[in-house]
Amino acid sequence: MSNLVSAISVIIVCVGVAGLILKRNLLMKLLSLNIVNTATILFFVLVVYSPGDRAPIGTPGAGIQFADPLPQALVLTSIVINFGVLALSLLFTMVLVKRYHTLDLRKIEKFVKREFEEEGS
Amino acid sequence: MLILFLVLLLGLSVAVLLQERLLNAVILLGVFSLLSSVVYFLIGAPDVAVTEGAIGVAFVTFIYVLALSDQGKLHVIAEEVPAFLYQEQGELRGAELKILRGFAEEINMELEVEFVGHGELTSLIGGRRADMIAGAYFSGYLSPEGLNDSRSYHRGQLARIRRSKEEKGDIGVLTETEILETQDESGRDLVRFESLEEMVKAYDAGQIWGFVADSGRMSSSLYRLNTPLREESEISTLGEVEYRFAVSAGEEELLEQLNSYLGELARRGKLDDLLSEHFR
Amino acid sequence: MISCRSTFGDIMRKYFISFKTLYVIGLIVVFGAFTIVGLFVGGGAGASRIGRDYLANGLEFPNISNAVFGVYGIYRFYDTLFELLIFSTAVLGITIFSDLEVGSSSGSGGTVESHVVTTSASFLYPVIVIFGLYLAFSAHLGPGGGFAGGVIGGTGILLLALARGAEETGRKFREDSMKRIEYFVLFLALLIAVLGAFFSTKVYGDGAGLAVINIVNISIATKVFIGTWAILHFFVKHRGEV
Numbered sequence: 001m002s003n004l005v006s007a008i009s010v011i012i013v014c015v016g017v018a019g020l021i022l023k024r025n026l027l028m029k030l031l032s033l034n035i036v037n038t039a040t041i042l043f044f045v046l047v048v049y050s051p052g053d054r055a056p057i058g059t060p061g062a063g064i065q066f067a068d069p070l071p072q073a074l075v076l077t078s079i080v081i082n083f084g085v086l087a088l089s090l091l092f093t094m095v096l097v098k099r100y101h102t103l104d105l106r107k108i109e110k111f112v113k114r115e116f117e118e119e120g121s
Numbered sequence: 122m123l124i125l126f127l128v129l130l131l132g133l134s135v136a137v138l139l140q141e142r143l144l145n146a147v148i149l150l151g152v153f154s155l156l157s158s159v160v161y162f163l164i165g166a167p168d169v170a171v172t173e174g175a176i177g178v179a180f181v182t183f184i185y186v187l188a189l190s191d192q193g194k195l196h197v198i199a200e201e202v203p204a205f206l207y208q209e210q211g212e213l214r215g216a217e218l219k220i221l222r223g224f225a226e227e228i229n230m231e232l233e234v235e236f237v238g239h240g241e242l243t244s245l246i247g248g249r250r251a252d253m254i255a256g257a258y259f260s261g262y263l264s265p266e267g268l269n270d271s272r273s274y275h276r277g278q279l280a281r282i283r284r285s286k287e288e289k290g291d292i293g294v295l296t297e298t299e300i301l302e303t304q305d306e307s308g309r310d311l312v313r314f315e316s317l318e319e320m321v322k323a324y325d326a327g328q329i330w331g332f333v334a335d336s337g338r339m340s341s342s343l344y345r346l347n348t349p350l351r352e353e354s355e356i357s358t359l360g361e362v363e364y365r366f367a368v369s370a371g372e373e374e375l376l377e378q379l380n381s382y383l384g385e386l387a388r389r390g391k392l393d394d395l396l397s398e399h400f401r
Numbered sequence: 402m403i404s405c406r407s408t409f410g411d412i413m414r415k416y417f418i419s420f421k422t423l424y425v426i427g428l429i430v431v432f433g434a435f436t437i438v439g440l441f442v443g444g445g446a447g448a449s450r451i452g453r454d455y456l457a458n459g460l461e462f463p464n465i466s467n468a469v470f471g472v473y474g475i476y477r478f479y480d481t482l483f484e485l486l487i488f489s490t491a492v493l494g495i496t497i498f499s500d501l502e503v504g505s506s507s508g509s510g511g512t513v514e515s516h517v518v519t520t521s522a523s524f525l526y527p528v529i530v531i532f533g534l535y536l537a538f539s540a541h542l543g544p545g546g547g548f549a550g551g552v553i554g555g556t557g558i559l560l561l562a563l564a565r566g567a568e569e570t571g572r573k574f575r576e577d578s579m580k581r582i583e584y585f586v587l588f589l590a591l592l593i594a595v596l597g598a599f600f601s602t603k604v605y606g607d608g609a610g611l612a613v614i615n616i617v618n619i620s621i622a623t624k625v626f627i628g629t630w631a632i633l634h635f636f637v638k639h640r641g642e643v
Contacts, residue, residue, distance in 0.1 A: 001123075007437045008127040012134050014433040019138040021425050027143055027189070031150055035134050038177065042130075042157055045166050047440075048452075053165035056456060056468035057543060066468070067165035070452030073472035076172055077484040080548050080625065083176050084491035087632045090188050091498055094639070100249050101196065111249050167544035168469045171536070175552045180629065183559070187636040 006046045012039035026093050026103050030086070037082045041075045126160050143189055151182040195230040197221060198237050198245055199256030205364075206256045208236065217255050220274065224382050228375075243268075246369045253375075254367040259335060263367070269376050272383045273363035277336040282324070282356050335362050464610050470541045474617050482594050485587060485624050492583075492628040495635050496576070522564035529557030537622035538615065547618050551625025558626075559633045567637045574630065583627045590620040 016039055019032035053067035100108050133153045140146040154177025161170035199217075201207050206215040213234055225232035234255075237245065243263055245251045254263075259277070260270050320332050368376045455472050465471055473481050537550025562570040593616060 003441050005123055005127050006440055008124070008131060010433055010436045010440070012131055014429045015131070015134050015138070017432075018426060018429050022422060023138065025143075027185075028138070028146065031137060031146055034150060034181065035137060035153065038154060038157055038173075039130075039134070041169075041173075042160065045161060045164055045169060049164050055165045055167050055544065057167070058466050066456055068452040069455055069468040069472050072166045072169050072469050073477065074480070075169055076469070076473060076546065076548055077480060079169075079172050079176055080552075081484060081487055081491075083180060084488050084628070084632075086181065087184055087636075088491050088494050090184060091495055091635075094188055095498075101252060102249075115248065166469075168467070168546055168549075171544055172546065172549040172552075175549045175556070179556050180552055180633075183556070183633065184636055187633075187640055190640045 001051050002046065002049045005049065006043055009039050009043040009046055013043065024105055026096070026105055026108075029105070030089060030093065033089075034082075034086060037078075041078055044071045044075050047071070123160065123163055126156060126163070130156055130160070144186070147182060147185040147189065150185075151178050154178045154181065194233050195221075195225045195228070195253065196251045197232065197234050197253045197255050198242060198251040199234060199254065200239055200242070201236045202257040206234070216275075217257075220383075220386070221255060223386070224379060227382055228378050246367070249369065252369060252372065253379075257335065257364055258367050259362040259364055262335075268367045269370050269372075271366045271368060271376060271379045272387075273365045274383055274387070275364040277362050277364060279333065279335050279359045279362050280356055281333045281359055282331055333359065464614060465541045467541050467543060470546065473546075474541070474614065478594055478597065478617070481621065482590055485590060485621065488624065488628055489583065489587060492631050495632055499635055499638070519564050522560050526557050526560040526564065529560060530554050533557060533626075534622070537618055540618050541614050547621030548625055551622040552629050554622070554626045555629025555633060558630050559637075562634070562637065567634070571634055571638070574634075579627050579631070583624060586620045586623045589616055590624075593617060593620075 013036055016032050016035035020029055020036065023029055023032060048068040048071055050065070052065055054064055056066045056069045056072075096108060097103060100111055102108065130153065133149060133156065137146050137149045137153065140149065154173060158170045158174040158177065161167075161173060199206050202215075206213070206217040206221075208214070218234075221232055221234070235251070242254055246254060246268060254268070320329075320334075323329050324332055366379060368379060452468075452472065455476060456468055465475075533550045533552075533554030533556075535550075536545035536553060537547050540546040540550070558570070558574070593613060
């Protein structure tokens with residue numbers, strides 16, 4: 001059971017990575033990165049799942065099986081850091097768009113390269 | 122139960138990547154976070170569920186929507202030409218202003234007009250700091266590299282003002298105007314000027330024998346000549362020009378929208394109303 | 402031979418698939434297949450219980466019922482400390498750019514002109530902020546924790562900003578006092594982490610234990626709250642033109 005569900009979350013990570021590389025729009029790349037982050041932490045929590053887990057709160061009585069608290073704690077900090085990094089990268093995207101008036105990454109690269117060559121010559 | 126949710130998550134993630142409008146993709150991402158929060162709750166991880174719900178659903182969607190404002194800015198650079206696009210007491214006026222405002226409203230953007238000098242027009246568009254050039258622009262006014270012209274919205278003439286009919290001196294022309302290369306009969310040197318005021322001053326002072334400009338600019342420049350000179354100058358027509366806008370090369374979508382908007386205006390006859398209001 | 406290859410290329414071009422795309426997708430599929438096969442082989446997932454020790458030891462502290470809090474608040478507090486530092490750096494990066502002319506500041510000063518929104522936001526935001534505070538303080542007793550509590554509190558303050566106007570709220574939560582509170586709270590967390598090296602874990606079990614736990618809760622919640630408010634305030638002020 002846990003094998004199957006963690007396999008599906010690995011597929012979601014792969015879909016997110018494919019979107020990150022193949023999309024040209026800067027904001028779509030950020031959204032794909034967000035998908036990769038969410039799917040990775042999903043994988044972390046799903047890998048130690050066995051059916052019949054309860055929340056690790058309270059005292060463990062007889063026969064009650066608790067979920068594993070370690071990946072949950074590791075993943076909590078990861079969620080917060082993800083959204084901090086997302087806010088910062090959105091800021092830089094806004095700066096880029098204001099300067100170059102386009103969201104297409106290839107056009108921005110072309111213009112930056114041209115500016116760099118003009119400055120150097 | 123769990124497997125159903127996960128397959129739904131897989132479908133959602135593919136759907137996020139296939140969207141065309143960015144707003145739809147952001148909302149689908151919010152739904153994705155919400156579903157994964159439900160999955161965490163079913164797994165037996167309520168801490169992670171609450172945190173992912175608070176951050177992924179509310180906060181991330183807020184930030185994306187605030188960064189994705191609906192209106193972008195249409196940045197237009199222009200030379201200040203009275204009756205076409207000019208500034209009076211801090212307020213913008215002109216025939217082109219109405220066209221630009223209507224166009225900006227049509228494509229759901231905010232209009233921003235910046236007045237620059239003649240030499241900066243090409244460099245600003247080439248460096249991608251602006252989207253459009255306005256201000257009595259016609260083909261050949263600037264070197265066409267990096268620019269695409271739109272439809273014309275008005276016709277004018279290219280005129281030449283001379284002291285007398287015989288060629289006795291140089292002819293002044295605004296920089297980068299290319300149309301004169303083929304039409305100057307006498308083969309005199311063309312003196313290039315940076316702005317209309319300098320050219321008119323040079324003509325007054327006698328440094329050049331005549332100058333060439335289009336009729337739209339000419340009407341404003343005629344006022345600046347001192348009166349005896351104005352009466353004895355001879356004005357002749359060299360050809361016709363069509364006033365257009367210029368869009369930076371590579372913005373095909375903007376050009377298409379502009380052309381269709383101008384075509385729509387012309388078809389409904391509104392263009393003539395606009396122009397007769399500002400030009401005699 | 403040559404004609405076969407050209408028709409293959411034509412088919413590819415007709416369906417807008419280029420060789421580079423296929424190469425990328427192929428690599429990703431290989432990576433995914435490798436990971437999934439690795440999951441099934443070697444004992445499979447779900448077999449190991451990494452946190453078994455934390456479950457066994459963490460719940461013998463009389464004050465704590467939440468094992469997850471035991472992990473990130475007591476046993477692995479250094480991870481949490483450095484996560485707070487990283488978050489401070491990200492927020493610092495955003496506040497440095499606050500004088501940049503990015504995007505248009507909204508013409509009406511950030512107020513929404515509808516009466517329904519302003520009235521309902523005026524009496525809804527205290528509920529949200531108090532709920533966030535409750536979540537933060539009951540981290541060791543139930544689900545929640547400082548992270549979720551801080552984010553919920555920050556979003557409630559965003560609702561307050563919608564009710565009263567973004568500029569006025571920005572003036573009330575002045576930047577320099579916010580920064581001082583933030584760094585003081587970081588210093589508190591650092592203090593607890595350092596003191597933990599000198600005193601044994603019995604501190605958590607005695608009467609002073611609850612105070613230490615609550616200081617941990619407050620520091621995480623306040624840090625995330627101020628950081629969230631700083632980020633949201635920046636984004637409301639500089640609405641992008643993307």
